[in-house]
Amino acid sequence: MTLYSLGKHFLGHHRPAPSSVATNPVAAPAGAVDTYPVVVFHPASLGDDIKATLRASVAAGLRAANATDEGGAPVRNADLRLVTIDIGVPAWMKATLTPAQLESYSYTCAPFPPFSLAYMQMNRWFTWKMYVHPALAGYDYYMRIDSDSHFYETPRVDPFAMMRQRGLDFAYLRQAKDPDCLYTGLYAAVAEYRRRAAISHEVRLPGQGLDSRAVRNIDHVVYNGFVGVGRLSFFQSRSYLAFAEFLNEEKRGVFTARWSDQQVYPIALRLLLPTPRVQKWQQQGDNAHPSGFPVTTHIHGMFWKRFKAKRDAEYAAAMATPPSGPAATSADKGGWVYARREEKDAAAAASAAPSSTHTVFGGWTERTHDAAMDAAVKAIARAQNPPSCAGARYLAFRFRKVGLGSEMHSMSVALSYAQRTRRILVVDRASWPELHHDCALDTHTCYFRTLSECSAPDAAVAESERFNPRGGDQSGVPVLHFDLKAAVAHRSWRRGPPAPCRWRAVAH
């Protein structure tokens, strides 16, 4: 979803809303198409299937951007790089801790659950190692977005244009405050570094003569880490990297006290820059979230969940749309290239077998992006295909010789009853012999996959007792046949009269 939203809102088009062009001094001009490169840092364990999904997500975002673009501006190439990283652990940890101790290493600070070693490695990466990685060399600014976050609308302000035009060092989406137990030793370390580096400008940190109100305002302030935009000439500077190394390697607080990236950013900016230029990246508009953030994550409340459901559906639909034939694989001008260097082979392999894990066909899909829906279908499949057919009881469905819609709905009712009575639904092959001239199998399996790998003997189906939900105990009967009339009669619920039909009033 993260890459999908990047593809949709950044890679293909960054088109600010027309109303914002005149009033927003940093908005890109109408119709401008800016393409920014994307780097995905991932651990070595990332499988080829996930890599293929990542690329497909960007491609789907690009397609969605293009599809919703009334102006029809061409989608430009998406520069996506998948970079394997190994953050590792500091040498002092390897020397002092056993593998078992490393495995269970954690830091506890209520009310949070224990922070794992992996979380601390993440902070090591985002406070220090990321900025020295060659993948970020040669760029002016970066925007970090975590994999659990995505844009819920197109940003009206291009963050990179905003950074450049306003001369910003950092832009954040949200300020928060972390508890004392996450600051153990941090301010003392900062004071020590300030003395060592002979930093002379005033640093607004606690205990330095500020009044209590001012101290409260900056004390323990963090810039939430999941999204941030930074000037790389600062974060890649010798002074910042020395400070980051000091916190990580010398003071070791990233691992011993869970000092985090979002704590380090405001402190480093104030410590190392006399007049840091930091701004909140806020979005205003009809559809903007009240907080002004153009980005959402899974950690927010109900409002975000609603957005997430909507965007997840959009994502599923976009992913269900196959790439546009030649344009998807062409490197020609105007086509897409979402493979680069060593990823080309993997992309080619992925495109050769695009539907092995996520079959999408027409309106039907093998898997969706909704875990509950997939789990429901899997549960139905398990009930229909038990490990052994020995002793299985069956419910046979007889076609009624009506239209496909009616038959399938009747079959769904039958399948529902079969599930509830722990029977296996099968088709009575003799119920519609007229259809056999075009396929050797019964009606259903002529076009659809068989309902079950188990089958009841034809003779037993032919002589089966009628399923009667209001009758006596039929649990011992091996084969029953489904009777829709009996099922309908079983309904204790009755639907009321239909509401007045407003169709013609609206349509004519």
Place this chain on the structure above:
Amino acid sequence: MPRPFQAANKTLLWYRSMLLRYILRPTDETVRMVEAERVKILPLTFLTEANAKAVAIHVRMTDGGATGVTRLSARAFLKAARAVTGGTVKQALVVTDDYAHVKRAVANLPEAGGMSFSLLGEDLRRNTDSTNKIMSYRKGTRDAQEDLHAAVLDLFLAAACDYFVGQYQSNFSRLIFELIFARLGNAVWSQTKSLQGDWFVNP
């Protein structure tokens, strides 16, 4: 014995869609058959061009109970399609067993509303016998295999379109709706407009 599920309930509709998603798992041959038709009649619906989307419209032969009313019904469906799609969609896949009447209705549309849909699916293999379907099945005067073939094609092609206009009275319309539902889940409600109130289930 538990009660059977009912249709007019979002939760139970969700469950029914899951059941149908299992029942309607296409065979490889069905996939090939439908894909071959889709490439022919929906060549521009890959979301590559903004105005190349298609709307599927299901018009039953028996809508209104008479041929004359069917013509009006087709026009109503097309008007609804225009409203739903904001007038931007110019291609309509007409799912019907009475294509000729729909075509005549569309021919009169410019005078009626200024719409200009290009119709898709005219060449689909369909049985256009206008006799009563169920009676003709039972009498053996109608080829049920032909009907089923066309219905399977229509089902998957309609569900693959960008928009769908149907009616809750029709089992086949609901089947398409439930197939779309099985793909999108509850998020489909934010994209659904009911002109029939609570007749089936009101989003």
